[in-house]
Amino acid sequence: MLERANPVSESRVGEGGWRVVVGTRLSRIAAIVAAFVVVGLVVLPAFASRALIQDLIFVFTMLALAQLWNVLAGWGGLITVGQQAFVGLGGYVLFAATVLAGLDPLLAIPLAGLFAGLVAALIGPLLFRLEGPYFAIGSWVVAEVCRLLCAQFKPLGGGTGTSLPNVVTANMWGLKPVQDLLAVRAPVARDVIVYWLTLVVVVATIAAIYAFARSRLGLALAATRDSMAASRSIGIRAHRIRYGLWIVCGVATGIVGAIVYLQKARISPDAAFSVTDWTAYVLFIAVIGGVRTIEGPVVGVLLLWALQHYLAQFGSLYLLLLGLIAIVMMLFLPKGLWGTFAERADIHLMPLRRRLRRS
Amino acid sequence: MAVIDTLVQGALLGGVYALFALGLSLIFGVMRLVNLAHGDFIVLAAFIVLVGATSFGLSLPVATLIAVVAMFCLGFALQRLVLEAVLGEDIMPPLLITFGLSIVIQNGLLLGFGADSRRLDAGAFETRSLEVVQGLNVGLAPLLALIVAIAVILLLQLLFYRTALGRAFRATSDNPEIAQLMGIDHRNIYAVAVGISLAVSVIAAVAFGIRANFDPAIGPARLLYAFEAVIIGGLGSLWGTLAGGMVLGIAQTVGARIDPEWQILAGHLAFLLVLFLQPRGLFPARRA
Numbered sequence: 001m002l003e004r005a006n007p008v009s010e011s012r013v014g015e016g017g018w019r020v021v022v023g024t025r026l027s028r029i030a031a032i033v034a035a036f037v038v039v040g041l042v043v044l045p046a047f048a049s050r051a052l053i054q055d056l057i058f059v060f061t062m063l064a065l066a067q068l069w070n071v072l073a074g075w076g077g078l079i080t081v082g083q084q085a086f087v088g089l090g091g092y093v094l095f096a097a098t099v100l101a102g103l104d105p106l107l108a109i110p111l112a113g114l115f116a117g118l119v120a121a122l123i124g125p126l127l128f129r130l131e132g133p134y135f136a137i138g139s140w141v142v143a144e145v146c147r148l149l150c151a152q153f154k155p156l157g158g159g160t161g162t163s164l165p166n167v168v169t170a171n172m173w174g175l176k177p178v179q180d181l182l183a184v185r186a187p188v189a190r191d192v193i194v195y196w197l198t199l200v201v202v203v204a205t206i207a208a209i210y211a212f213a214r215s216r217l218g219l220a221l222a223a224t225r226d227s228m229a230a231s232r233s234i235g236i237r238a239h240r241i242r243y244g245l246w247i248v249c250g251v252a253t254g255i256v257g258a259i260v261y262l263q264k265a266r267i268s269p270d271a272a273f274s275v276t277d278w279t280a281y282v283l284f285i286a287v288i289g290g291v292r293t294i295e296g297p298v299v300g301v302l303l304l305w306a307l308q309h310y311l312a313q314f315g316s317l318y319l320l321l322l323g324l325i326a327i328v329m330m331l332f333l334p335k336g337l338w339g340t341f342a343e344r345a346d347i348h349l350m351p352l353r354r355r356l357r358r359s
Numbered sequence: 360m361a362v363i364d365t366l367v368q369g370a371l372l373g374g375v376y377a378l379f380a381l382g383l384s385l386i387f388g389v390m391r392l393v394n395l396a397h398g399d400f401i402v403l404a405a406f407i408v409l410v411g412a413t414s415f416g417l418s419l420p421v422a423t424l425i426a427v428v429a430m431f432c433l434g435f436a437l438q439r440l441v442l443e444a445v446l447g448e449d450i451m452p453p454l455l456i457t458f459g460l461s462i463v464i465q466n467g468l469l470l471g472f473g474a475d476s477r478r479l480d481a482g483a484f485e486t487r488s489l490e491v492v493q494g495l496n497v498g499l500a501p502l503l504a505l506i507v508a509i510a511v512i513l514l515l516q517l518l519f520y521r522t523a524l525g526r527a528f529r530a531t532s533d534n535p536e537i538a539q540l541m542g543i544d545h546r547n548i549y550a551v552a553v554g555i556s557l558a559v560s561v562i563a564a565v566a567f568g569i570r571a572n573f574d575p576a577i578g579p580a581r582l583l584y585a586f587e588a589v590i591i592g593g594l595g596s597l598w599g600t601l602a603g604g605m606v607l608g609i610a611q612t613v614g615a616r617i618d619p620e621w622q623i624l625a626g627h628l629a630f631l632l633v634l635f636l637q638p639r640g641l642f643p644a645r646r647a
Binding site for chain 2: 132
C-alpha cells in the first residue's frame, strides 16, 4: 500500500488554472499508515509465533496472486483461469535449478520468474487469438499442458513429484545471518526468509500495479475497455500493452510460485498446477473484495484467511461454501465488499480517478 | 490395419467429444456465454442417470429420459434465476459465476457420492462389437455414440433452421434488441437455450458414462475437450464441431498408441497446433 507516486507531480496545470489531481488528503494519510504497517510487518518475525509467520506467508502469496489476476482481468480484460500454469512452472524451475543444477534458492527465484515470463511470451500470441470468454478456457488448457509435461519430467519424480533435499535449504544464502539475528533454529529462519521474500513481492506487486493503473498506460487500457474503436482512433495500441502486461504478470506469478514451493519444499504436478489452489481461491479473493480495485483483494484475502482458519477442516463443504459465497456476491454485490463500500461512502484509499481541480 | 484401427477408434471417440461440445457451442452461439461449469454439468447428469438406474431401478433409457427433462428444467431455471442477472457487455461476471458453479457442483457431488469412480451399466451392450472387416472391430457403444452425435446435430439443425424457435434463436443471436422489438422475449429464448444445452449434456454424459469411468473431479477435463472440439472445428458450425471432436479423438488415440501417458497431452497439443496454423478452426462457418 505504498503510495510512492507523488500526486502533485502527476498533476499538470492546464488552461485557466485547472489541473488534474488523483491523490486526496485521505490517500496521503492512507499511504503513511500503510508505510507504518509495512515497517511493522518487516520487524514482526522478531516477536511473532512461527504459526503466524506461516499464515502470513499464505496471506501474502495469495494476495500477490489475486492482485496479479486482478490487473490482468480487471485492467487488461484478460480473464484467465490458468494462472496455475505460471505458479507451477515457477515451482518446477525452482526445484530444477536447486536440485538438478545446484543453484542457490535465492538465485533460482528470479530465474523461475524469467522462465515463466518466457513461456508467457511464447504462448500469449496463440491465446490472444481466442475470443473473450474462450481465452479463459484456453489459458486453462495451457496450464494442463504444463502439468502433463512436468508429469513427464522424470528427474523431478514425474507424476508423483519430489521433495526438496535438506541440503538445498541448509546452505541457503542469508540463513546463517537470520539465525544469528533472531536467535532461532534453521527451519524457523527459513520461514522468516520466505516471509520477507513474500512481503517484498506483495508490496512491490501492489506498488507496481498502483503505479501502472495511474500511469498513461493504465489509463490507455481503461480507455480500450470503454471503447476499442475510439481508443484505437487516438493511437492506443491496446494489443501491445496487453501483451506486455501478460508477460510481466507471468514473470511475477512465476516468482510467487517459486517462493511458495521453496516454503512447501515438496512439489507434484497435481498440486503445483492445481486450479483450486491457484485460481479458485484467487478468484474468490478478487470477487469478495472487489475486482478492479486495489484495496479489494486486501479485504478479500483477510476474509479468506478467516474462513480458512475456521472452515478448512470441512474439506469439500468448505469449497462448496466458498463457491456459493462467490456466486451470491456476484449476484448481489458485484463490486465486492470493498468496491461497494468505497462507492457508497466515497472513500478511496488508493484513488485512481482523475479529477479536475482549480489551483 | 493398426493405423486404420487407431483412426477409426479415434473418430468414434470424437463422437463423444462432439456431444460434449454441442451444448457449449449452442449457448455461446445464441448468447455469447461460455459456461465454465459445462463439464461439471455433464458429470452431474451422469450421476443423475446413475441414481435413476441404481437407486430407483429404472432402465437406462428411462433414467436418461428423466434426466433430460430434469436437466432442461435446471438449465432454464439457472438462466432465469442466476445468469440472466449478470449477462451483459462485461463478460467477466458470467464467467466468474459459472466458474463458481463448477466448484459448487464438483464439491457437492464429492459430498454426496464420494470420490469413487463410477460407471453406467448398459449390460452386455457395452462390450459387444461389430467386425467391420477382418481384424477391425468396432464397439457397438462407441458406434452408437457417434450415430447419436450425428442425430443430435441433425435435430439441432432442424430446430435452428426449420422452426419458429430456431428463428427466434438466430434473431436473438444476431441482435437481441431488434428481436425484442419483433415481440421475442429474449429472456425465455436464452433460458430455453441453456435448457437445451444441459439436456444435450445428458446424452453426452450417458454416451461417455457407459464406456469410461467418471468421478466428481473430472468435469473440468470434459470442459476442455468440449472447448477444443469447438475451436478445432471452427466457431458457429455444428458439423465443424463434430469434425473437431474427431480430430481431437484421433489425436488422443494416436498419442495413446505411442505412450498411454501421452493420450491427453496429444489432444491438447493438436488443439494448440490448430490454433497456431488455423486460428479460425478447420471448418469455420461461412457466415461468421
